[in-house]
Amino acid sequence: MTATTAQGAPLARPGRQRPRLAWLGLLPFLGFATLFLLIPTTYLIVGSLQDRTGQFTLQNYQDLTGGIPVNAYLTSIEISFVTAVAGGVFGFLMAYAVISGGLPRPLRSGLMTFSGVASNFAGVPLALAFTFTIGRTGLLTVLLKDGLGVNIYDQGFSLYTKLGLELTYFYFQLPLMILIIAPAIDGLKKEWREASENMGASSAQFWRYVALPVLMPSLLGSMILLFGNAFGAQATAYQLTGGFINLVTILIGNQLTGDVLHNKGAGYALAMGMVAILGVTLLAYSWLQRRSERWLR
């Protein structure tokens, strides 16, 4: 350090001589991340591997394989999967409609801006909006009853069940898909379509042999992202069902306030199981992301 100050103005690259010192510049970030991300996560990991007396055990994870916790995982996975696939397919169609479907151009920027809003319009207000619309006395429910004589709540529909939650999650999954798949659709080069048409390919053949194979990694990757997005959601489900639907996020919340599993360690294991599932989705996503970048430059 004295060497640089002695020369007056410090050089831009003195780090060359002291590469190790340069790492010190990352301390604020690493310190903050350690305090508020790594230590709390480690606390949960360690807690999940201890029994009541502090001895090492795997029993907490074994406790997850029965009853309420396993049901919570299955329901969370099912809802995330259904909304990821449905949101993925319809989101792709909508994005394709405004980008390459021959619709007026202003619709595209309008949809993109709205998608930015809607994908962030999750949680409490979203759950409320659906309650006011297709809840027991919601606008659409009443309209269907008075107009068509159909009471959807007599037909077995309820907003406060799995199906209702899926319908609600779809509201942030769909715009999220539109936002993240749009660049991939933009990347479909017009020349590819021309080339296949010139060689006599039908529209179906173009999709089957050119467009879908190119888009597949992006499509799958986006849907995986959607899966993770729904899997980690808590506020929407909590507000909609009052905490009475058995999802992993809801169960963790109940465990946090009232130790409903009657075993702190199992609660930590529950959270870690969630992290593990999301970790796998992130790995799959980054692998597909690298594959999709090959074509979409």
Added chain:
Amino acid sequence: MTAQTPFGDYPDAIESVAGSMAARPRSRPARQLGALPWMIVFGIGVIYFLLPLIGTLNYSFKSQPALSAYTAIVDDPKFFSSLIYSFVIGLITILVSITIIVPTAFWVRLRVPRARPMIEFITLLPFVIPPIVLVFGLISTYSHPPLPFTHTDLGSSALLVAGYVILSFPYMYRAVDTGLRAIDIQSLTEASQSLGAGWVRIMIEVILPNLRVALLSGAFLTLAIVVGEFTMAIFLARPAFAPYLSLLGDSKPYQQAAVALISFGLTWIAMGFIALLGRGSRSGVTVGGAR
């Protein structure tokens, strides 16, 4: 329509070629008809998007006397206090996040590119550790000595800010890193240093102004997320906006609908600013994460 012809800029050329190509007359009307199914897809999506908003609006208008759901908001001190609380928390989050992320991303690019995979990995962790797990970990760790954050209001609020800063890492880092890629920080830094500027001055007067667009879109996104965030705020028992909105329905259901719409409007304003800033640059960040 010219944009859709395969030969793009040479409409005259295709007229002469088209006659000899059997495929041309067939594919053209097929594509014009092709817009109709897309119109239907788009229409269904728009109806789905608008219905919940109309339902909410309709519900908020049911209050008697007319519009009393909206006028009642003005008389509700908790509306303002919770909104102001969330705004202040959001602003502090933005400040802390920028103070941490900008020097780090800058330093990684300038001096320690080898640290990039590790830093990127850490900034992506919030995707794997959702808010409910993060707040679980934070409360478990900091609800007892040596660092009993949750024992005081100030401590709980500080913990909330810390959690939000962590949640902001993925998009903040990406936005700043993309912004830095567009400028030659090596030359800018050397030039500033030869003019006698220290690191703090370089950061504030050279780097930050160059990242204006990236930082502002990151800031608006953070604000939109923090003001609407429920999970961490409720478990830390903070008087924030989303918990207020959640509990409002027990006593004032119509007012709850009105406030939900206002919350949608706030998100709309924040995203509108991002869209405005993002014009001309492709690095728009608009996605926050699970809720």
